[in-house]
Amino acid sequence: MMVVIEVEDQDGEDARARPREGSDARTRMVQAAATLIGARGVSATSFADVLEASGAPRGSIYHYFAGGKRQLVAEAIEWTSDQVQAHQRGCDATTPAGVVEHFVDLWRQIVTSSGAHAGCPLAALASDPYADEPQLAAAVERGFEAWTALLADQLASAGMSGSDALAIATTTVAAMEGALILCRAHGNVAPLDAIATQLNQLVTARH
Amino acid sequence: MMVVIEVEDQDGEDARARPREGSDARTRMVQAAATLIGARGVSATSFADVLEASGAPRGSIYHYFAGGKRQLVAEAIEWTSDQVQAHQRGCDATTPAGVVEHFVDLWRQIVTSSGAHAGCPLAALASDPYADEPQLAAAVERGFEAWTALLADQLASAGMSGSDALAIATTTVAAMEGALILCRAHGNVAPLDAIATQLNQLVTARH
DNA sequence: GTCTATACGAAGATAGAC
DNA sequence: GTCTATCTTCGTATAGAC
Numbered sequence A, B: 001m002m003v004v005i006e007v008e009d010q011d012g013e014d015a016r017a018r019p020r021e022g023s024d025a026r027t028r029m030v031q032a033a034a035t036l037i038g039a040r041g042v043s044a045t046s047f048a049d050v051l052e053a054s055g056a057p058r059g060s061i062y063h064y065f066a067g068g069k070r071q072l073v074a075e076a077i078e079w080t081s082d083q084v085q086a087h088q089r090g091c092d093a094t095t096p097a098g099v100v101e102h103f104v105d106l107w108r109q110i111v112t113s114s115g116a117h118a119g120c121p122l123a124a125l126a127s128d129p130y131a132d133e134p135q136l137a138a139a140v141e142r143g144f145e146a147w148t149a150l151l152a153d154q155l156a157s158a159g160m161s162g163s164d165a166l167a168i169a170t171t172t173v174a175a176m177e178g179a180l181i182l183c184r185a186h187g188n189v190a191p192l193d194a195i196a197t198q199l200n201q202l203v204t205a206r207h
Numbered sequence C: 001g002t003c004t005a006t007a008c009g010a011a012g013a014t015a016g017a018c
Numbered sequence D: 001g002t003c004t005a006t007c008t009t010c011g012t013a014t015a016g017a018c
Helices: A025-040 A047-054 A060-064 A068-089 A096-113 A121-126 A134-157 A162-186 A190-206 B025-040 B047-054 B060-064 B068-089 B096-113 B121-126 B134-157 B162-186 B190-206
Strands: none
Touching: A025 A047, A025 A060, A025 A068, A025 A121, A047 A060, A047 A068, A068 A096, A068 A121, A068 A134, A096 A134, A096 A162, A096 A190, A121 A134, A121 A162, A121 B162, A134 A162, A134 B162, A162 A190, A162 B121, A162 B134, A162 B162, A162 B190, A190 B162, A190 B190, B025 B047, B025 B060, B025 B068, B025 B121, B047 B060, B047 B068, B068 B096, B068 B121, B068 B134, B096 B134, B096 B162, B096 B190, B121 B134, B121 B162, B134 B162, B162 B190
């Protein structure tokens, strides 16, 4: 089956290139899908779940997402990847420790505001049969790669050596993803705080 | 629905208390379920998948697992938790770095031998709607807690302070779980090697 | 112990009315 | 744009034969 990521609507414009209000049905569906996928996994998230969470009308599914579930999943991954990068680009820290803390902070907010139920959509897709779809697997890989490269860039700008920066960036993403799982299992944010402290020590020792 | 974990077979004995060959259908089903759950998630793993992977006859499902899928999942989690603990108890390292490396080594073998497709059943369940079942969620939490406590114990025995040991143990489990996800996304073991190096640095600096 | 048959529900996807 | 109805597939679970 074909996975259509570039969507042409009736106006003939690229739907992703046109800014939209955060309140329209299409955007709400993508955001709801991202949240649900992170919390429950791709296979376990149904259109019915997305409609209920977004309040979108039932007819919106194949109107906005002609490529079906695969397209919705692809856009949810893309949206999440972009959101995280946007947050991290807003980091004005001048030390490696500050860079890492800014990244962890975003996830601390997500975990806290969800009552420790939230998860990462990219991680969820990577652990799901939907990742057998090459285009979806590629979206996940691109996302993780983008996060890691951005972190490494910022760490290097803050004075860390290039090879250290990449290794620390990978470790930061890994520790964060693992901590998200432990937070859910334990029902609190303590694991994320624990890895934040250790990452700080690791980065400080190297600076 | 009731989740029956203690299984009484026709002999009236506790099935878990009686040692079995690794080749009988029941054990093969539990092992196959653990592997499939780790790789694809709980909701996305069907009985058909488990039967195919284990070679068990179709009639074995409710013969051995009267509690249905929940029971099979519970036993797969329990089995995985025990296997990891057994491996880690076989660690004879005398340094904190050695303790951490022994733990990471197990997962390196699993990732490598699976072609970077394997995952952790505990993490998969924690990220699945099946975790809404309190007994299953409790099994996951117990497993993570056991791994962390065991690591902390061994780190302390190797000369690390108690509070450091617990924080490092949590970070080790988190980094490993996150690295498993990154290994799958990237299709190689590099992320696990990366976090192994960083954990080594972290532990060595504290010792 | 293992099999077939089947009940029951959920999910993705499509068609066509309004 | 949105709705209802329907097709098809799949999954868990049960019943009952061998």
